[in-house]
Amino acid sequence: MKLVIIDYGAGNIKSIQFAFKRLGVNAVLSNNIDEIKAADKIIFPGVGEASSAMKMLKESGLDNVIPTLKQPVLGICLGMQLMCNFSEEGNTKGLGIFNVAIKKFSNAVKVPQMGWNVIYDLKSDLFTGIKEKEFMYLVHSFYAENCKEAIATTDYEIEYASALQKDNFYGTQFHPEKSGLAGEQILKNFLKL
Amino acid sequence: MTKTEIMLTKRIIPCLDIKNGRTVKGVNFVNLIDAGDPVVLAKQYADLGADELVFLDISATLEGRKTMLEMVLKVAEQVNIPFTVGGGISSIADVDLLLKSGADKVSINSSAIKRPNLVNELAEKFGNQCVVVAIDAKQIDGEWIVHLAGGTIATELNLFDWAKEVEKRGAGEILFTSMNNDGTKAGFANEALAKLSTKLNIPIIASGGAGTVQHFIDTFKIGKSDAALAASVFHFGEIPILELKKELKENNIPVRL
Numbered sequence: 001m002k003l004v005i006i007d008y009g010a011g012n013i014k015s016i017q018f019a020f021k022r023l024g025v026n027a028v029l030s031n032n033i034d035e036i037k038a039a040d041k042i043i044f045p046g047v048g049e050a051s052s053a054m055k056m057l058k059e060s061g062l063d064n065v066i067p068t069l070k071q072p073v074l075g076i077c078l079g080m081q082l083m084c085n086f087s088e089e090g091n092t093k094g095l096g097i098f099n100v101a102i103k104k105f106s107n108a109v110k111v112p113q114m115g116w117n118v119i120y121d122l123k124s125d126l127f128t129g130i131k132e133k134e135f136m137y138l139v140h141s142f143y144a145e146n147c148k149e150a151i152a153t154t155d156y157e158i159e160y161a162s163a164l165q166k167d168n169f170y171g172t173q174f175h176p177e178k179s180g181l182a183g184e185q186i187l188k189n190f191l192k193l
Numbered sequence: 194m195t196k197t198e199i200m201l202t203k204r205i206i207p208c209l210d211i212k213n214g215r216t217v218k219g220v221n222f223v224n225l226i227d228a229g230d231p232v233v234l235a236k237q238y239a240d241l242g243a244d245e246l247v248f249l250d251i252s253a254t255l256e257g258r259k260t261m262l263e264m265v266l267k268v269a270e271q272v273n274i275p276f277t278v279g280g281g282i283s284s285i286a287d288v289d290l291l292l293k294s295g296a297d298k299v300s301i302n303s304s305a306i307k308r309p310n311l312v313n314e315l316a317e318k319f320g321n322q323c324v325v326v327a328i329d330a331k332q333i334d335g336e337w338i339v340h341l342a343g344g345t346i347a348t349e350l351n352l353f354d355w356a357k358e359v360e361k362r363g364a365g366e367i368l369f370t371s372m373n374n375d376g377t378k379a380g381f382a383n384e385a386l387a388k389l390s391t392k393l394n395i396p397i398i399a400s401g402g403a404g405t406v407q408h409f410i411d412t413f414k415i416g417k418s419d420a421a422l423a424a425s426v427f428h429f430g431e432i433p434i435l436e437l438k439k440e441l442k443e444n445n446i447p448v449r450l
């Protein structure tokens with residue numbers, strides 16, 4: 001099986017690569033469009049600021065490629081957010097895979113949300129073997145609104161979509177690669193999709 | 194305004210001081226005691242329920258720094274929880290190397306005081322979620338004075354003003370060490386911590402003074418801390434993390450168990 005982590009200059013890429021290595025899978029880092037298209041599974045990572053990450057995607061032409069992929073794609077953190085319609089962070093358009101907007105948390109809570117929170121209302125094969133209210137590690141100031149494509153929900157002042165799915169596209173706001181054994185289970189599940 | 198987060202848990206963070214690739218812990222910043230191999234300790238802490246780890250590089254030499262990068266790579270390879278690396282970081286290039294080696298966050302201290310714009314630059318380049326600003330402060334005649342260079346040099350900065358400033362500049366989190374409390378095992382500086390939490394809207398990590406389980410309960414309840422950091426009480430097994438988290442839960446403090 002060929003697993004590619006999209007390397008477009010934004011990311012916690014090493015951590016994801018190491019997490020798969022712990023599962024015995026060698027993940028290739030690549031920004032080569034042909035190599036990405038030929039992969040069996042694709043990870044779309046990202047940390048940082050949305051509009052500048054979007055700019056990097058455009059510069060490499062990946063913004064047109066990612067939405068056309070047919071194999072399972074997992075966006076993590078900012079990766080997931082960029083797969084949505086729009087982000088309030090830098091007021092940028094996203095890839096439009098998930099039909100939802102990314103908004104900023106209000107000042108009623110500390111921003112960024114940083115640490116371990118629970119995911120619930122789990123609705124996908126991605127969460128096989130994961131119990132309701134399992135703890136995941138999250139670090140983010142912006143969130144996806146709860147929507148039809150939500151496959152997990154988290155509560156931080158408001159209930160929001162902490163994971164999304166549409167067809168072969170998956171996204172998690174949390175970091176499975178940093179979420180202990182439960183996170184590793186999610187990565188294992190993704191490999192089996 | 195009331196902070197309404199309920200589901201987000203309070204974090205327990207063991208801190209490992211690293212010198213030339215080994216863990217050490219200063220008591221009041223002197224008298225270093227060796228407490229083991231950082232990679233082994235880190236993996237053990239992750240398995241025992243630590244929510245995050247902090248590694249502070251206190252090596253002063255170039256060789257020590259290289260050893261640190263190797264250590265970061267090894268930790269990232271073996272540990273499945275987030276970790277922060279601090280100590281001697283003064284440029285975008287330093288941070289780039291650490292993040293590329295697998296660190297999740299970096300902590301800057303003296304370098305931010307010397308050149309505050311570093312905070313803006315790092316937040317812009319890497320995102321504010323990975324920029325932790327560590328502040329060592331000492332209460333002198335009622336006023337909290339920020340210190341630099343590992344607490345050896347007093348500045349003219351006031352803790353609360355400086356914390357507010359780095360928040361504005363893009364810090365994602367504050368790691369506040371009370372020099373009055375550090376090494377005393379007499380509890381955290383909860384009054385100052387609560388004031389920080391009220392004045393700022395980013396997470397505050399309490400550091401300095403952990404000695405008993407009650408100290409952790411107090412810093413979350415009275416100090417309004419979002420996370421608590423400690424070293425020796427964890428390294429020498431005085432407070433087992435799992436027991437600590439169970440007791441916190443019994444005291445209605447949300448923790449990951």
